[in-house]
Amino acid sequence: MLEACDLTSVFEEDYIDLGRAGLGTCLLAGLPDWLIAYSARLVRFINFERTKLPEEILRHNLEEKRKFFLDISEEVEKNEAEIQAEGVYNQRLQNLALTLDKVRYVMRSVFGDPIKAPPPLEKLSPEAVVSVLWKGEGSLVEELVQCMAPHMEEGLLNDLKEKIRHDPSGSVDLRRELQKSLLWLRDEIRSLPCTYKCRHDAAADLIHLYAYTKYFFRVRAYRTVTSPPVYISLLDLGPKYTDKLGSGFQEYCKTYGENYCLGQLIYWHNQANADPDCSLGRARRGCLLLPDIASFCAKVQKPSHRQRVYGPRTRRFMLAGIPDGNHANDPDGKIPHKFHI
Known part of the structure; x- marks a missing residue:
């Protein structure tokens, strides 16, 4: 998705692959x-x-049937597997076509012409990343210092602020210089004493994740739109809905949220989800959305409990859920997305 949103044109190979799949x-x-x-890219x-x-x-x-049967024909099973795989293939293409149709409708409602719709994701330039993480208003570093202030001695805090004044934006290689600055900050934060209200070790681990994140992007939210009303009668749904609908017609309008298109494009394979943007909001933690830097520090009015x-x-539990980079050793491994530091 991010790669496609960063492109300014379509290659001939793309049209060829789409045409071969029947998407013309x-x-x-x-x-x-x-x-x-x-x-x-989805077709590929x-x-x-x-x-x-x-x-x-x-x-x-074969694994399942060998639990119950001794005589199994592998040739028959191979043929059955091919039939099932073909069914999945056709279902995938149908779901993709439905997704494009849904997204086209919302884009037309928002922009008038779907072709005018900007990509829902915008990759940040190195300069923008430096601003977001290091020196901009509301940056990661600024929020970090604000969260630490109530829990640190004034002298230590001032020393840290003085050291952070270093600006990596003057370097030729912004990405590398920013990473070096973040790793330096990680080590500085890790050396500070921890309390139950302020876990500097957690903040250091989180800064480490930010330092080694390859791409940063922002989401372009579209305008929320509501569909024209559809009138539903009891005859449309059947007698079991009599108590819910009553007599006459009921008016129904579908509201498409500002991130509906992004959610639909991410969950293109699942057409049973009426609000994919809501599911995306829950699922993106850990894989598309890093924890907030303020999560390492308890709010003053709500001190942390020791068991939390x-x-x-x-930390060991969190690291156990992160792949070691060798996907071949654990192809089914998934990163848990319910971590809250």
């Missing part, structure tokens, strides 16, 4: 380039999945 002009006409590029994933899925389905089916303190045990 009728579906793609009038869509912005970034959305077509994103669709092409679907094609890749189609080549790998029969083997995975076969392995799973971030410590070595919590």
